Amino acid sequence: MLSHILIGCILGLALAGFVQGALGFGFGMVSMALLPLFITVKEATPLVVLFTLPIVLLVFCAHWRHCRWRDSWLLVIGTIIGIPLGVYLLAVAPADLMLRLLGIVLLLFAMQELWSSWRGTAKLRLAKWTGLPIGILSGMLSGAFSSGGPPVVAYVYSKSWSKEQIIAMLQLIFTVGAVLRTAVMLQGGFFTTPVVHIAIGAALPVMVTTLVGTRVLKKVPTEQMRTGVFMFIGLIALKFIILA
Secondary structure, X not given: OOHHHHHHHHHHHHHHHHHHHHHOOOHHHHHHHHHHXXXXXXXXXXXXXXXXXXXXXHHHHHHHHHOOHHHOHHHHHHHHHHXXXXXXXXXXXXXXXXXXXXXXXXXXXXXXXXXXXXXXXXXXXXXXXXXXXHHHHHHHHHHHHOOOHHHHHHHHOOOOOOHHHHHHHHHHHHHHHHHHHHHHHHHOOOOOHHHHHHHHHHHHHHHHHHHHHHHHOOOOOHHHHHHHHHHHHHHHHHHHHHHO
């Protein structure tokens, strides 16, 4: 692999780790906004999975006691259905189409986030049955782009659950998704030698920048930083849509 591609990927993942540490979320979206500048979406998605799995497993182990198991099954089933569909799309769709689709997904998420932060958003009220289609949508986005979080986040925050229950439910869905994505991608041969080499090279930088980000969290206004991150993601998304 060319050195400038490897360095670019490592820097992109390191920046994503910093955002994750500073904001408590965003690793997948920032990674998927930056990595396709250097490698294909088909290579970027499994690369992000390799970093996501240990993170969500660790957090889930710390919060599983608060999980509302009775309320999770529709989301879990939807995720299980959606992920193979997303991975299949990743495998068969042309590279330029996947890049444009990624741009559209990132742009929609960025616009929704910016609108919410600038104007405020009334709390949604989603019925329990919507867990199935939301899980399928989240699974498809996770399988194809490693960006399935926003639909599930919208669902769990529509419920009158405690903060601990919300975190536990999110980590359950993310863990199921990460494990299934890893298994499906491993079987499909997505973890190529270049992908593994980038993951090994980026492991230490991501750990360091994530820890630095947690320190910054205490000193920098998170709302301004959050807005800046999503504006940046929106600009990158437009680039993918227009120039793919």
